[in-house]
Amino acid sequence: MIELFGTSVSLSPIWLTLKVALTTTLILLLVGTPLAWWLAHMRSSFKIVLEALVALPLVLPPTVLGFYLLIVMNPHGALTQFLRVFGFEGQLTFSFVGLVMGSVFYSLPFAVQPLMHAFEALPMRLLDAASTLRAGILDRFITVVMPLARRGFLVAATLTFAHTVGEFGVVLMVGGNVPDSTRMVSIAIFDHVESLEYAEAHVLSGMMLLFSVVVLMLVYGLNRRFAVKVG
Helix, strand or coil, X not given: CEEECCEEECCHHXXXXXXXXXXXXXXXXXXXXXXXXXXXXXXXXXXXXXHHHHHHHHHXXXXXXXXXXXXXXXXXCHHHHHHHCCCCCCCCCCCXXXXXXXXXXXXXXXXXXXXXXXXXXXXXXXXHHHHHCCCCHHHHHHHHHHHHCHXXXXXXXXXXXXXXXXXXXXXXXXXXXXXXXXXXXXXXXXXXXXXXXXXXXXXXXXXXXXXXXXXXXXXXXXXXXXXXXHC
């Protein structure tokens, strides 16, 4: 709890939001990179179905996605029962793990689509040249693909992080509103407004607004530097 502009504000929702956003971003970069690479080079007619499934969170109401996640993640749900086969004994709903899992599903297209577009724009002749020099698959990806697609990685990481910070419907359905446990910033702001605590809502909203502007300025600055180097 800190005092800002004469108003007491809890930092717990902010730290939790940043923790969930960072964890979600790292997971989606690890999972989304091979998925995006596969989709970018897929030639099957089934590709359109997979792309639609990946992009589904863009058009599906967050409460609908949160509702179905709540069903599969409850103590008797299919996902929980599946994880218990591997020794998982915790609770998915109304927990940090549940918040991260819900965020991963909801932010999936924000990580996969920029990476897929970046991979599709790569000149394949460079990969072919690296292959003729006997560079392995991992070596080609690290030394050729990643440097050329770095702007795609930057956009994917930024959009995923920012989108997770601003989540409301999914995290409310899956995580609830448990103080110091699952109450993220968006939920805390809504809670303050609902309680007519406008001063607290103003402070939290202002902090997140300032944070968002700083992050976007940093990203656009780096993006411009990359563009200058390429040019």
